Amino acid sequence: MPLKRITVHVAPEDLAIIKAAAERSGVSASGIMREAIHRAARSRRVWGEPLDAPRFDSGDPAPARRMEIAEEGSGAREKP
Incomplete structure (x- = not known):
């Protein structure tokens, strides 16, 4: 997928942390x-x-009831 260039403002302290992590991990700061x-x-x-x-x-x-309980907890379905 092609990437879109954007501008992001970053606090200097955060950028230093990102650059240090990039150097340690061998991944680019952009990555x-x-x-x-x-x-x-x-x-x-x-x-x-x-x-x-x-x-x-x-x-x-039993399986149907377990599914109903799971759905109630997830908010996936509203009760009729």
């Missing part, structure tokens, strides 16, 4: 910043719709 931006972007992503996995009746109510 460290790209990874940080990627992680920040993914951690704040909002998904439009919950995953709607196919369902089937196994005849055993």
